[in-house]
Amino acid sequence: MSFAGEARVHELARRRFLQGAGAVGVAGALGTGSASATSSYQWLSGDHHVHTQYSYDGMYTIEQQLRGALRHGTDWLVITDHGHQSHEKNSVEATAADVARAARKFPHLLLWHGMEWNVPGAEHGTVFFEDCRDEAGVLRDFERQFDWRLNGQEASNPANEAKALDAVRWLQTKIRNGTMKSALVFVNHPMRNGRVAPHELRNMRDLAPDIVVGMEGSPGAQGDGDPLRGPGGHRGGYANSPGGNSWPAYPAEAYRTYGGFDWMTAKVGGMWDALLAEGRGWWITSNSDSHFNSRDTIVRVTEPGNQFDLFGKHLDPIDAGPPQVLPPYVDFFPCEFSRTVVGARRRTRGAVMEGLRAGRVWVTHGGLVEDLRFSVYGSGGGATLGERLRVRRGSDVTVVVKVRRATRPNSAGLIPKLRRIDLIRGAVTGPSHDRAAMVSPRVSVEESFEPRWHYSVFTHTFRNVREPFYLRLRGTDGNRGFEPQADVPGAANPWEDLWCYSNPIFVEVR
Structure with a gap:
């Protein structure tokens, strides 16, 4: 026009x-x-990749994360702490209790207790459920059986890739037997280490197109590019080169972000388009991956070096420090920088999951677009x-x-x-x-x-x-x-x- x-x-x-x-x-x-x-549709902003003190590399309490998210207009949020031996042993029920308290305290925020899955033969993915009986118990069982950090199945090989597919089949069984109404899996930061091969994306999606529905089009940790961090800062933490578990055919250019977006998404005619050209519904999101948030004044307190290993939880941080610029990586609060906007028929958890599953999503950085x-x-x-x-x-x-x-x-x-x-x-x-x-x-x-x-x-x-x-x-x-x-x-x-x-x-x- x-x-x-x-x-x-x-x-x-x-x-x-x-x-x-x-x-x-x-x-x-x-x-x-x-x-x-x-x-x-109601267009609701949210984030499906957020960490707390129940992650070995996290810091915030659940309430601190939620308060930060609400300051930035978040409508829905998934807590996704890492799979880890101490997390499986100590953290799942404690997280569930904190999430339940937060849901009562902040009823207008649609909130899930999920996890960041260490995917066998690959890297990371978000997992969360709808209307699950004994959600904490199911999350623990899933983590115990299928998380590579617990089972030593990190290496990229056919046996471990098959284990990842077994995990998806396990979720399908839980849906069929009525344990949960539905589940969703998103591949997180797919090209950060190049460990998710094209055939793995196709295999997981083809096995369960109603569960494994997409990937982060852009990673979190966008604050890692803050110039105050000096020459080592990389948006999304994409500072890697091919390693022993990387898919060898990925080009060197694939290990960097482009305007903050993953190479799979940003390259016209690249991996995302290759999947869409086959007629596959394969959707993108954009998330915070929040651990330590850029220029925030909440800081971790001094604690014993084995605190997390013993208790599956870091001590509560305090709001008493200089702005964060130099932790191991720097993120933003949910919806502060990255925003995943979902078209939902109602303001309910199930409707948001249905919108994500349907691909009714657009994403933006830095408030570039309001609608x-x-x-x-x-x-x-x-x-x-x-x-x-x-x-x-x-x-x-x-x-x-x-x-x-x-x-x-x-x-x-x-x-x-x-x-x-x-x-x-x-x-x-x-x-x-x-x-x-x-x-x-x-x-x-x-x-x-x-x-x-x-x-x-x-x-x-x-x-x-x-x-x-x-x-x-x-x-x-x-x-x-x-x-x-x-x-x-x-x-x-x-x-x-x-x-x-x-x-x-x-x-x-x-």
């Missing part, structure tokens, strides 16, 4: 944005009486994030993008400026015979839009569609250009290079 056309719809967009009615009025723009495909709506319309109706629109061959498909730019300062005191949104199109070519495939050549930026107002709406129409495809969005402040650039150690201030991404919408042609 031209800037003149954008101006004509700006005022209507401003008034009707939150109702999802559409800037040009979807009915008027598309010749249909349909309401917006996004209008029936983002993305829909497509055609002969088969309308669809939004994670959904599939079926259209007749030869018909037209119209995209509607509605965005609300930042108007409030973020935690760095800056009001970021969204300068461009890219509409990315990829061909859906079907399952690959190569389980190691990590490129998809038929992916490109179809159109770019430049928001000029607080509320902006853009449309784009694909004429005479003949083959299936998917669409996804990315946006940037453009401070380092309009293509994601590799983050430079010691010069990767996260607030100065901000991006947002959406999950895809699939268009199927009949």
Whole structure:
């Protein structure tokens, strides 16, 4: 849409944005009486990767984490302390009790007791449940049987990869026998060490597409790029090179972040697109991985060196120190920098999990975007994030993008400026015979839009569609250009290079 056309719809967009009615009025723009495909959802911000004093490398009490999360507008949160011998022995029930107290104290926050799973043959993943009987007992059983830190199954080899699949089957059994209603698994920081091979992603997803649903599109520990940390700081802690357990075919460039996002996500035509091109629903999130939060004044107290090994819990930290800049790594509070926004039908834990499972998610860094709506319309109706629109061959498909730019300062005191949104199109070519495939050549930026107002709406129409495809969005402040650039150690201030991404919408042609 031209800037003149954008101006004509700006005022209507401003008034009707939150109702999802559409800037040009979807009915008027598309010749249909349909309401917006996004209008029936509540868009809730959250984080599924957060640590506390019950992690060997954590610090905060659960209440401290929750208070920090609530200061930054968090609607839902998963506590995910690491699998560890002392955690399994001492921490699970104690965590459950603290989570239950916090849930009563902060009833407006949707809260889960999950864990960060040390995945056999790989690295880490988030695991959490819906409506689980004896949640603490089930988490302990899962940790005891399937966590590589407890069982010595860290090495990347076929036997350990099979053990990871056994763990997913175990979750399937618990769902079938009524122990829990559902479960979700996300792969965390997939390229931090390069230990999650393409075939492992495909195997886990194909085994349980309703459980293993995606990956962190960007890692936590974004504060690690803070220039006050000196030349050693890396966004996301992505400071590694290939190791003995890394998948050997990953290129050297894969071990760095790009505008804070994982290489699998940031590279157009790369690993994420390779999975989407097969028609797989494989979704991204963005999380804090909070352990020690950037420039926070809460600090760990002096404790015996074997404190965690003996008790599975660090002593309560205190608010009495200088701002954090030099722990082993530096994160942010949930939703302070990274925000995962989920379209939920209701404000309930089950509805959030259903939205995550469906891929109804967009993510942003640094408050770059306050709201983002993305829909497509055609002969088969309308669809939004994670959904599939079926259209007749030869018909037209119209995209509607509605965005609300930042108007409030973020935690760095800056009001970021969204300068461009890219509409990315990829061909859906079907399952690959190569389980190691990590490129998809038929992916490109179809159109770019430049928001000029607080509320902006853009449309784009694909004429005479003949083959299936998917669409996804990315946006940037453009401070380092309009293509994601590799983050430079010691010069990767996260607030100065901000991006947002959406999950895809699939268009199927009949």
